[in-house]
Amino acid sequence: MSEPEAEGSTLLPGYKTEDQSHLIQEAEERSAGDDENQVEKSCDDEGLMKNKEMKPQETMSDMSKRAGQSQILTATRDTLSPKETPSRSHVLSLERVYGRNPHLPVFSLQDLHQQVIFYAGANVGIIYNHTSNTQHLLQGHCHLISDMCVSQDRRWIATADQGSQSTVIIWDSYSGIPVNTLFDCHTDGGVTAIEFSENSKLLVTLGAEQIQRVCVWDWTNETQHPLWSTELNPAFGIQHCITFNPSDSTHILTCGKSHGLFYNWVNENFQHFTLNPRRFRKRNPMGLSQPSESGVLSVSRCVFHWSKPQILATSGGNLVLCDIMDGSIPNQSISNENVKVIQLQQNQITALTVTDRFLVIGNSQGQVLFYDENIRLLTIYDELNLDAIVSISFFKEGTEGFVDDCTSKAKPVIIRNFVVSTISSTVVHVNAQKRLPQTLLQEEYEPIHAVACHPNQPLVVIGNQIGILKVWNYDEKVLIGQRVFKNKKQIQCLAFDPQGLYLGLGFGSGAVDVLDPKTLQSNLGECFQCTEDSIHIITFSLDSNYLATADAGMAVTVFRFWSNEGSLPRWTCLGRYCSHYEPIKDLLFGVHLDSTQPRLLSLGMDRRLVDYDLENSDVNQLVISSGRIEQSAVPMCMAWYPPLTTEHFLLTVSDQYKMKLFNSTTNMCRKTLLGPTYDSPIEQILVLPKSTETDSYYLAFRTEDKVGLQILPVDGNPYKSNAVICHPTGASAFTCSHDGRFIFTTGRSDCTLMSWEFNANVLEAAAALGGDNLEPFLSLIDGGKNGKFYQEMEDFFFYCQIRHQGTDSMEEHKPSDKIPLSEVPALMRALAFFPTEQEIEDMQNEVKFSKYAEMGNYVTDIDLGEFIKLYVNHRPAFGIYKKDLARAFQVLGSCDIMGTPVLNRQELMELLQVRGEGMTEEEVSECFTTLLGLNDTSDEEGCSEHEKSSGSSVSKYSMACAIPNEISMETFVGHILKLPSPPE
Template sequence: SEKVSSSPPNTDTVQGVDAPAVIPDAPKIPSPEKSEVTSVGLEGSMSSAALNVIWSFGLNRNIPVLNLTDNSRKLIMYACAHVGVLYDFENNRQHILQGHINPITCTCVSEDKRWLATGDKGADSTVIVWDTYTGVPVQTIFDTNPEGGVVAMAMTPDARYLATLSAAPTQVLSIWNWTVDGDTPLCTAELNPSYGVQSFIHFNPEDIHFLVSNSDSQVIFYQWNDNHMEYFAPPLTDQDFNKPVGRYSQSIFQKNSTRVLTSTSIGNLVVWDTNKPLTKLHDSQPSADKKALKIIRQQERGINVLTTTENFIVVGDMAGHVKFFDQSLKLVHWYQDFHLGPVTSISFAFYPNFEPVAKEGSNYPPDATIEARRFVIKDFVVGSSIAIFGSVTADGTKVKVIHREHDAAIHALSAHPSLPYVVMGSYSGLLKIWNYEKKQVMVSRQFEKNSMIRCCAYDPKGAYIAVGFVNGSVRVLDSITLEDQTAEPFRYARYGITHIAFSHNSQFLATADGEYTISVFKKQHLNDEPYGYLGRYRAHYKDIQDIIFGIHLDSNQPRLLSLGKDRVLVEYDLENSSKDNLRITSSDRIEQSAVPQCLTWYPPITKEHFIVTANDQFKFKLYNATTKMCRKTLLGPTYGSPIKKIAVVPTKDPIKEKRYLAYITDDKIGLHILPLCGNPHDAMALIGHPAGVSNLVCSYDGKYLFSAGGTDASVHMWEINTSALEAQSKLGGEDLIPFYGLLDGGREGELFAELEDYFYYAQIRSQGVNAMDKRELSVKIPLTEVPFVMRAMGFYPSEQEIEDMLNEVKFSRYVETGKYVEDIDLGDFIKLYINHRPAFGLDPQKLVHAFKTLGVPSAQGNSIERGYLLDLLQTKGEHMTEYELAEYLTTLLGFNGEGGSSELQEFDSSTAGDIIDQNLPVNVTEEMFANEILGFSMYKDVMATSQLTS
């Protein structure tokens, strides 16, 4: 070593929890019995959940792949969204490790490949330690910090201790004795945020009381015992050695030495050594106090991976090469023909009695020495930045590609109409068809650069696949070869294709694009190309949420509908459309305040033909397929975010068999029993992709669901277990029991008692308050009383919502009996109330938003001038008459003891103008409007927060 003098680096010492000063011997972890050593991965075992993920397509290319291969198995582990995958690449079997609710951010494994740790980042984050032979979690470390989670982990070779680097802005390094305690770390160190995000950590295999970690700009050295940790962060700049350093990638301890090596993004190796004079080095105890000794220009390409195996130092670089050096950094061997892409991870198999000696008949490559000795190492697995995993068998230098997956977001997903095939496409331009029964890739195609695939669809006969791209082009491909069926792609849209669909008879192909436009292509029978352009129509002024083809009731002709964010449902006249002249049949505004998210055809489980939609207010709505009248509103699943897409699960007998609806929310996938009724126990949901679910399709036989994760570049295959969902529904109770649970206080609560009073008072009202005849009380009230009882219950529907409610009851039996329903009983009223009221009650933020939009800022908050407010109420939206406005305002201001036009008197409007002028200020603030006019105390805190924000 060279004598280099420099000022000592800054030192930070952090005390940990009390613990014994002497570390006992590491536990001897027993080797598994031969009966245990089996390839985990028996997918398909039915679980007690209604949905069970049984296979994951894709992988997280940013998390290193771990090689768990030993003498009895060929196994790797990689992350896929929020699950870990143990993949037996010899037998093509997976075992899914489920336990995280956030995307997995880091993994590590013990030297003997038995103990595996996985960690995530986010709310309710955890670190889970698994037994890789059984796939069972053996320890869980919970993090209660909202910004919790880990970004890097390392395990000691004997698997006793685990080091974690937290994900919080101020990172904490923690050492855990996970075999004893998963609640409290042995010791911790809080790191200065100026060091950057430490993203790599490594134990010294020869002395586990020393660690090294690094961010892309700072290397930190640690020394710890059971109750104390100190660390050193030596500075290093380009000026120290008059040469560029580069960004740090990974660090290792050099064997039989005090040195540490750190690789960089420009091909350098930084050598760190003890920061003490050479003469005192052998007299002192080992120390974590190190400094940069030299910078070695190792190669031209950036180094991503730096690890060790046996006596070799192993480097993986941006060129896709893997190099082996001896301890003096002399090149011993160089693999350069893998063609797997830039190397981001290298992991070696574990052979307990491995001897680096070439046996007779072996075919190991020669090393780089003059003697050209056989280069004998363990088999290893390489991961790349373009989502390719390869297994390298050292004896013979055989490279087997384990996975070649998407390295960009997956949005395009479609299932074959009659075969077990699923096609998926990504922003990387890769299109793959999988046989999901055999878990084999049937065919794939890599499109040219910048051809980002946004959506795709099989035609109903399975002959073609239509693919829509982000650049607005559409291709029609042969479903077997993926070859183009048209001379040139269709290029009629200037923005990305968002939706694509075929008609039931394959006669039409329709696309929706980012320009709010529908394009239709028609089947050509006298031309070599299967489809030709028909026309385009821009019927929406906001994003198109969904498009569907259907069948006319009186014929077998297809019909096309599109649903927009502008709340408009448009039907197109395909029969009378001609080249460059696409026509529309109708355009209906189907929502008043909610924004529809998706639609599909309601299955034939009713005599009436319906379209079902889901909106952002957690409601399902059924519309008559012909008149577009809203026939039913139902409470949907309330799992954090509204439903984004729905699909009716196929079945062999659509008429006799029970039907189910699959759906996705922002991050969940779920299943719902049909018919829809608002019962919350009829639905379930699981976290599908924590970073967001982008698409959903069902297999043709209704056995499986497939969910695409968008940015996580993965697709999960879910097995459907309808028995579990039916059992859940039965346990929730029958008839009205589930709905009683949605009332405050339930069946015995005050709200239900009030409802009964209102219900019977409504009967008195309908018969006349002053009537002296004998009262005839029944179990029903007239429909005309429904709006008044609803408002008395604290639900304030608009006139449109009242019309929808009344129509729902009025036409409920019309198809069966040909007669209108004119009254409603208590049970049906409770269901109507539960299904129509806001899913989460009144939203104070809506009033704040209204005043912020319509008003002007003032010292008291946003305010609206009185005359302007009265004008808005009379002319905009569901406008009021002058008489109604006077009646309502004077009542709300407290000047009508009986509540305006009561049962006992008519409202006198002669003095209303003076009352409003005297009691309503010139400038009405949101606080005054909420507290004094509406009388809602719930708005006070919201108003205060709003004013503080302003």
């Protein structure tokens, strides 16, 4: 609907829009699909009001759901206003996003009764109601949002991302429902920029491919193909923004650093005109010509003039005016005679837009300037106290008023309030008439690497890379404290002590600070500088008397709190110990079971678990003991296993997607389990407080870009875990609230903190749907229970029973459903899983001691179901890949004349006998004889006299003949092991 126009006032053409009910109708048809329950899209409101079951506070949206109506058709601007707590139907529901992408614009949506804006944080679009301090989150992208736009009537929102399988999603801003999705519309890179046409019917996208494409879409149709598209010449440089001509949707404008491109489609064909002037006439703001001089245009922003056939672009502090002439030659450069440059100011122009026949400019000094159609300055907002402006967005609602014009008599105009966003992620609402700025958002604009939750209050603390510490109340959604560290920047890690008395900070400079959480001040004057290496882990003991840190120098530093009578309480450094020769992955306090004294463990990429004897340690003397807990896998993190068994366990996670339970006293590996497999290994784990709803324990975990949950106890069941993408460019840390309701994640480079609400019932239901007992594990076997592999597994299992009783025995075979543990290694190898001797020992110990703590007896045999679980949990999660073998040959061997990594035959024999779990000469001979099908009477023809005389057995001669002197990866896999080529 068009707005009433005041007498003598001027309106931007976009605000006199046509009735867009057809867009709502088409969007609704897409949203409804073939839903058989869809009823008529109109209803008798009076009849609904008479419904006895309707609650008094129900809105039209609520009533439409009850009547089967479209939520889009009946949505109003108040639909997203929170009436009650929404039901959470996912395991992890995104509840709040703190922070935003400072490089993307902020758009105004409402300003009449409520202040509502739209912006992006990481891969989420955020409709923020400042009046009620609530957010409605638009989730649907797997990658960072690269650009977004809103229609002129503020009804439709479009968001786009870059990367593989990129998408463009069109949303209804009233209901928050996605009405259309364009999948892979720019296959080779995603979307750089998008824009709606003036009537909102069309959407134009600018691709991020090596050879960029411009596509125009009729997004209200079912098709996934554009109406028009064209490829851009790479000689024009990378284009980074795009816009429609508000008065003619067949005109499109893009701009890059060196060129601007004007497009016009005629008869469904694109024609372009290049803006790249080498000579231009410079004019001052009053329009007086100056002498010609040479210059090269570097375009940063561009728009269409609202009343003239002209393009307006910015270059530094200059405004470039380019006349679009009807006689211009298609696919050629626009004549330089039609290009002029006006030097508006010395400051760089960083934002450019048009509204109500005004040209509006934002600059690097935080000023907003209004110009008329003749580029004469009308007014300037220079009291906003902002830094460089990124975007300016005007609200649809406007009021009649006056703007002072120093060159002519003031005339009534439509004055609209506007929203300004800056490069420091500040968002300010400006009342245009009263010239009053109001800060709506002041978010993070630096990566956040540190986050911690208070142990008994609804407080979350974050620290970023420029030394800003903030405390948020996550129940009230308000900032309650902040401190800026000017000398010690880069807050790398945070931790509360279990009692909430102290807040420990680790800095990139190597400093360690202990604060009072209430005042954020160090009331004990405690600040330590024990190293110059960055602190990346900090943790307190359970009794709050010890503090430990791990730094980039692969060292652990321990502090102790002293509170002796007659002296002030203070923290003292006991010492710093380089306990690892690879980076430290985790640091964990616990208690000794026999004495309840604090116990400290560190875990490193060197595969060592180090135990620190704090009771017998003194200043500058840390007593430690260590042991290797992995052979080839790299441990990533650890946590104390909750009291689900009579034994006390330490839970570790490795980069091979395996979880292991170690006896907390003997450090014996008691169980190996398949962990969650979500594209990247788990980097951090946390046992949540016991759930009161389900009376269960849950494990929260974080991978490279996902956050997830798993039901405890761990058993390898893939249906007991669930994960969602949290930060596409990488998550840096996570923590949970003291009651386990919320999980908080921080992004490495997206400058956001996300709050996730956990619904245990949904996770339990999903696990139940996956089946029970053996069913979930059979789904991990090729073909399942009815597949060929399972049949082979049964056959081998029963053959092991026969072999154990003796294949040559004449006695009657006794039927049994179990095999002894001694047969497990052979059965594993028969199934093409070749465990090491250490892995075999771990398997046997796992079964042998499985009931010892409860029953006091050893288990000596295993049935088929238990074996399947053992096999699924111990075998490699994704098998062996070709790149793994290639890397092994590169490390162990040398390159031949063709550059192919090869191993010398003699070197291979020595490696098998000396390195790793060394084999004896007889074992090596037996293995190769079996693999190559050799025997003592093999033909020696073809062997040299030296090979015949180099050993004492015929097998050596045969191996020398059967194994080439230089062994490549393909020879080793195909000829010796006789295995199929490994996957890429």
